[in-house]
Amino acid sequence: MNCKEFKDKVVDLFDTTIDMQTQAECKAHMAECPECKAYYEELAEAFNALQPQETSSQPSISRPVCKQHHLWRPIAAAAVFLLGFFIGWSHLFSTSAVAETPRGQLFEQWIKSVQNVGSFQMAVYARTTSNDNFAYFDPKADFARIDIGLLRQNDSVFYRVEKQNGRVIVFDGQNQYMWVPNALYVKGPRAANFLEYFINLLYPERLLTMQKSAIDFSKKNEVIRTESDSTITLTFKGTEKNSDLQQLLETGKMGDCEVEVENVFTKNDGLLRFVKLWVVNDGQKTLLLHINNIQYNVMMSRVNLIQIPDTVFL
């Protein structure tokens, strides 16, 4: 990338979603060109200066404005919170008795940032198969795409988790539906566990909280913070031995494998955008899943999100 190309592309770094390739190219150019780096930093300074800041003082203009802390905090359209109607917190957080640590606190602000979003959608690429259950991962399998959409509205949550050309799960606020085209159609109540442990990947805040729990659980689990001009990366490395497959993210182990997770957050809004998860076995590191460009507060049609096939569900 030359300087002209950089100046053509730099504006894309200020968009709501940033293309990873563009970001990487711009970053590489800035590493070699101090002038372009300075140019970008000046733009970022102006951009940051335009961001609303929370303040407790009342503005001193002639007509009253709304209180800053109500107006400028990112507020989800719908209020609430989701988690109680799945597997309970006690099951997810088997480390509930573990004290919080300063290292674990690194995740805290990012967890809070993603908790209040009104909706999100993401494409997860995981080494699995289209028709198998969602908890199935195989480091030797090819990547399958899984589209996830979640909407919080009127104190309810609605979601759709769909493997491309394969298994789908929909929750319509009341019931869960799971189907494999031409093979399986089942319906379950709110508490049905169709997603199994994949539910930890369904909500960005859960994925982050699981890593935080792992850090709090054992000093052998590491977290490394790195920073670029527009992003902050938290890399979790799980080294604590545990052979329980079900506690993959809590303890950093899956069978004899260790786990490493890279979480990339955009600075301007504090939201988790990209995730990569590797398993490390006998010194070999394999990318097990990656999530590109999580989009938040996207416009979503609830009707389309929870659409199910016109058939009989058992």
Added chain:
Amino acid sequence: MNTENDIKMKELAEHFQQEQPHLMRYACYRLGDTDDAKDALQDAFLKISSKFSDEKSVEVRDWRNYIFRVLSNLCSSRLTALGKLRTIPLDACLDIADLPTENDESDYQRIAKLLVEIPEEQAEVIRLRIYGNNSFADVAEILSLPLPTVKSRFLYGLEKIRKAMKQTNH
């Protein structure tokens, strides 16, 4: 009102509710205070819902952008009607020597002072992008502009603001 438009009305209400924080924030920065912003939001809702009542079937391709476009136009009309070309209240225009410290200055005044340094067309792109949380592509659709034009206005706006900040600090 036909059934199809009943469904659209419901969708409209859902989208308004979902986007209210960003719509409100954008309108506040555009108009200068919450009362006007609330009125503008209400007017936008009524205008769109009246359209559904009056016309047999209304196709909306992108709800969010459509609502922002209506709101942006309503804000422009309000400002024109009130004779305001800028949104800085009189008591925010102070002599440099008398500028309050950053801690004392309201967030709105601080940002309004930055935006007054640039042409309104650039400020509008910045407001829709930052306070409306729209992507550049969405801003292009809302303002019916080509995407490269939106990006240029945003970039030039930031460059001018940065220059103004440098001059203020010196």
